Amino acid sequence: MKYLHLWSVATAAALLTACGGGDSGPGFAFLPGVATTPTTGTLVEPQATVTTLTKAQIDAGTKASGLQALSGAAKCDVKVVALNYTTLGAKNEPTNASGVLLLPAGSCADAAAPLVAYAKGTDLEKPRTLANPADTETQLLTAMYAAQGYAVVATDYLGYAKSKYPFHPYLHADSEARSVLDAIRAARVAITSLQGNLSGKVMFTGYSQGGHSSMAAHRAAERDFPLEFNVVAGAHLAGPYNLSGAVKLGIAPLGYQYFVPFQVTSYQKVYGDVYAKVGDAFKAPYDGYIENLLPSPTLNSTTLVTSGALPGANGESPSQVRDLLFQPAFVSDTQTNSANPFYLDAKKNDLLGWSPRAATLLCGGAGDPTVPPAVHQAAMKADFDARGVKTVISVDVDPQIQSNYGPGGVAPTDPTSAAFATYYGSYHGTYEPPFCHAAARKLFDVLR
Numbered sequence: 001m002k003y004l005h006l007w008s009v010a011t012a013a014a015l016l017t018a019c020g021g022g023d024s025g026p027g028f029a030f031l032p033g034v035a036t037t038p039t040t041g042t043l044v045e046p047q048a049t050v051t052t053l054t055k056a057q058i059d060a061g062t063k064a065s066g067l068q069a070l071s072g073a074a075k076c077d078v079k080v081v082a083l084n085y086t087t088l089g090a091k092n093e094p095t096n097a098s099g100v101l102l103l104p105a106g107s108c109a110d111a112a113a114p115l116v117a118y119a120k121g122t123d124l125e126k127p128r129t130l131a132n133p134a135d136t137e138t139q140l141l142t143a144m145y146a147a148q149g150y151a152v153v154a155t156d157y158l159g160y161a162k163s164k165y166p167f168h169p170y171l172h173a174d175s176e177a178r179s180v181l182d183a184i185r186a187a188r189v190a191i192t193s194l195q196g197n198l199s200g201k202v203m204f205t206g207y208s209q210g211g212h213s214s215m216a217a218h219r220a221a222e223r224d225f226p227l228e229f230n231v232v233a234g235a236h237l238a239g240p241y242n243l244s245g246a247v248k249l250g251i252a253p254l255g256y257q258y259f260v261p262f263q264v265t266s267y268q269k270v271y272g273d274v275y276a277k278v279g280d281a282f283k284a285p286y287d288g289y290i291e292n293l294l295p296s297p298t299l300n301s302t303t304l305v306t307s308g309a310l311p312g313a314n315g316e317s318p319s320q321v322r323d324l325l326f327q328p329a330f331v332s333d334t335q336t337n338s339a340n341p342f343y344l345d346a347k348k349n350d351l352l353g354w355s356p357r358a359a360t361l362l363c364g365g366a367g368d369p370t371v372p373p374a375v376h377q378a379a380m381k382a383d384f385d386a387r388g389v390k391t392v393i394s395v396d397v398d399p400q401i402q403s404n405y406g407p408g409g410v411a412p413t414d415p416t417s418a419a420f421a422t423y424y425g426s427y428h429g430t431y432e433p434p435f436c437h438a439a440a441r442k443l444f445d446v447l448r
Contacts, residue, residue: 039086040085040086040087040088040094040178040182040185041085041086041087041181041182041183041184041185041186041189042085042086042185042186042189043083043084043085043086043186043189043190044084044085044086044096045084046193047081047082047083047101047189047190047193047194048081048082049079049080049081049082049194050080050081050082050131050132050133051079051080051133052077052078052079052080052105052106053077053078053080053133053142053147054077054106055073055074055075055076055077055106055147058074058078058142058143058147059073059074061139061143062074062143067140067143067434068143070144070434070435070437070438071143071144071147071148071434071438071441072148074143074147074148075107075108075147075148075149076104076105076106076107076108076146076147076148076149077104077105077106077107077108077147078102078103078104078105078142078146078147079101079102079103079104079105079194080100080101080102080131080133080138080142081100081101081102081103081131081190081194082098082099082100082101082129082131083098083099083100083101083131083153083183083186083187083190084096084097084098084162085097085098085099085182085183085185085186086182086186087158087178087179087182088175088178088182089158089165089169089175090158090169090172090174090175090269090270091270095158095163095164095165096162096163096164096165097155097156097157097158097160097162097163097165097179097182097183098129098131098155098156098160098161098162098163099129099130099131099153099154099155099156099183099186100129100130100131100132100138100152100153100154100156101151101152101153101187101190101191102138102141102142102145102146102151102152102153102154103146103151103191103194103196104146104147104149104150104151108149109196109197110197111149111197112197112198112199112200113149113150113151113196113197113198113199114150114151114198114199114201114202114203114232114444114448115150115151115152115153115184115187115188115198115199115201115202115203116145116150116151116152116153116203116204116205116444117152117153117154117180117181117183117184117202117203117204117205117214117217118141118145118152118153118154118205118206118210118214119154119155119157119176119179119180119204119205119206119207119209119210119211119212119213119214119217120137120154120155120156120157120206120207120209120210121137121206121207121208121209121210121429122170122208122209122258122259122262123156123157123160123295124258124294124295124296124299124300124301124304125295125296125299125300126159126160126161126295126296126297127160127161127297128156128160128161129156129160129161129162130154130155130156131156131161137154138154140433140434140437141154144434144437144438144440144441145437145441145444148441148445149448150203150444150448151187151191151196151198153183153184153186153187154183155179155180155182155183157176157179157213158175158179159295160295167266167269168266168294168295169266169269169270170209170262170263170266170294171209171212171240171243171262171263171266171267171346171349172266172267172270172349173212173213173216173349173351174216174220176209176212176213176216176217177213177216177217177219177220178220179213180204180206180213180214180216180217181217181220181221181225181229184202184229199448200230201230201232201447201448202221202229202230202231202232203231203232203233203234203235203444203447204217204218204221204231204233204234204235204236205234205235205236205237205437205440205444206236206237206239207237207238207239207433207436207437208237208238208239208240208370208371208428209239209240210237210239211236211237211238211239211240211241211371212236212239212240212241212351213239214234214235214236214237214239215234215236215239215241215351216351218231218234218236218356218358218360219351219354219356222356222357222358223354231357231358232358232359232447233358233359233360233361233443233444233447234356234358234359234360234361235360235361235363235436235439235440235443235444236360236361236362236363237363237364237433237436237437237439237440238363238364238365238368238371238373238377238428238432238433238436239371239376239377240371240375240376241350241351241352241376241377241379241380242350242351242352242375242376242379242380243263243346243347243349243350244343244344244346244347244350245350245375245376245379246346246375246376247334247335247342247343247346248334248335248343249335249375250331250334250335251372251375252317252318252319252321252322253318253369253370253371253372254318254369254370254424254425254428255318255370255428256318256319256321256322256325257304257305257310257311257312257318257321257325258294258301258304258310259370260322260325260326261282261286261290261293261294261310261325262294263346264281264342265290265291265293265294267342267345267346268291269291270345271341271345273341273345274341274342274345275330275341278290278291279327280327280330281326281327281330282325282326282327283324283325283326283327286310286325289309293309293310296309310325311324311325351380352379352380352383353383353387355384355387355389355391356389356391356392357391358391359391359443359447360391360392360393361392361393361394361395361439361440361443362377362380362381362392362393362394362395363377363394363395363397363435363436363439363440364376364377364395364396364397364432364436365396365397365398365401365427365428365431365432365435365436366396366398367398367401367402367411367424367427368427368428368432369424369427369428370427370428370429371428373396377394378394381394395436395439397432397435397436397439398411400435401427401431401432401435404431405423405426405431406423407419411423
C-alpha cells in the first residue's frame with residue numbers, strides 16, 4: 001500500500017521528516033497558573049480560505065492510496081485556511097509564522113470540534129507551506145483528523161513560508177513550542193471569524209521533528225498556560241526526545257547529512273557557543289556555506305545532494321557522510337567531553353524529566369533508521385516510568401510496517417539488496433507516519 005499523494009492535483013513539495021528538539025528550561029515569561037492575555041498568536045493578515053475539499057474528493061484520494069483502511073471514510077468536508085500570525089523568535093524577538101487551519105465543513109460545520117495542534121517533520125524547503133491542499137503532510141492530516149470532525153491547526157515554523165524570521169531554530173524546544181501554541185491562538189481567532197465551533201478540548205500531535213515539537217508544546221501548555229489550554233491528550237510520534245543521548249552515542253542516522261548540520265548550525269545561531277569559527281566544526285568546502293544552507297530557498301532533499309551542496313551522491317553510509325562533513329576532533333569531543341558545548345546545547349533541548357497530566361501516547365517503529373526508538377522513545381518511556389508517571393503509553397508499529405511492506409511480511413536483512421535500501425529508505429518518511437497517526441486517532445477518539 002502507498003499512503004502518500006492522496007488527491008494531489010499537482011506534484012507536492014518533497015517531504016522529508018526527521019527529528020526535533022526541546023528545552024527543559026524555565027519556559028515562557030508568564031506566571032504558571034495565571035490567566036494571561038498573550039500578545040502573540042494574533043493574525044498578521046485576515047485568514048484566507050484556499051479551498052474546500054468535499055467528502056467525495058477526500059474519499060477518492062484515500063481509496064486510491066490505500067489510506068482509507070486506517071483513516072476511515074470522510075465524515076466531513078474540510079475547509080483549508082491559510083494563517084499568518086504573530087509569535088516570538090528563539091530569543092523572544094517579535095516575529096511571525098504561517099500555517100494552515102483545516103476546519104470541518106459541510107454537514108460538520110455546526111458541530112463542536114476538538115482542536116488538534118500539529119507540528120510537522122523536518123522541512124528542507126524554505127518556501128513550503130502546509131496551507132497547500134496538494135501537500136502530502138496536509139493531505140494526511142485532512143484524511144486522518146479534519147475529515148473525521150477534528151479542527152486541525154499546523155504551523156509552518158519560524159523561518160518558513162511567510163515567516164520573516166531570518167533562520168529556523170531547528171530542534172529548539174521553546175521556539176518550536178511557541179510556534180505551536182501561537183498557532184492555536186491564531187486558529188481560535190480565525191475559527192470565530194469563520195463562525196466555526198470548538199469544543200474547548202485541545203490535543204497535541206506531531207511527527208518526527210514535530211514529535212519533539214508537539215511534546216515541547218504539550219509540556220509548555222500544561223506548565224505555563226493551564227487555564228488557557230484544556231489539554232486532554234498528546235500523541236508524540238517518532239520524535240527525538242533524547243538529543244544529548246544521541247550525541248553521546250555518536251548516532252549517525254539515515255539522513256545524517258541533513259539533520260545533524262541543521263542542528264549544529266541552528267544551535268550556533270541560538271546559543272553562539274558551538275564553535276569559534278565554522279571551520280572548527282565543518283570541513284571544506286562545506287564550511288564556506290553550511291551556516292546559510294538550510295532550509296533552502298531553491299533545493300530539496302534530492303537536489304541538495306545531487307548538486308553537491310551536501311555529501312551522499314555516491315551512496316556513502318551515514319558514518320561516511322559524517323566523516324566528509326565534520327572535523328574529526330569536533331565529532332570526538334561531542335561524544336567524549338561532558339563539557340562540550342554542542343552536547344550541552346542538545347541537553348538543554350532534551351524532553352526528559354517532565355510529567356504530563358493529560359493522556360499521552362508515544363509511537364514509533366522499532367526498525368526506524370532515522371529516529372531510532374531505542375535511543376529516543378524507549379528512553380522517554382523509561383524516564384516517565386522511573387518517575388511513576390501513569391498517563392503514558394508506548395506503541396510500536398513495526399509489526400504493521402513489516403506486514404505491509406516487508407518482502408514476505410518480514411523486514412529484509414541483506415544490506416546489499418535493493419529491497420533493503422527501499423524498505424529502510426522509505427521507513428521513516430513513508431511507511432511509519434500513517435500507522436502512528438492511526439494510533440493517535442484511536443486515543444483522540446476516546447477523549448474527544
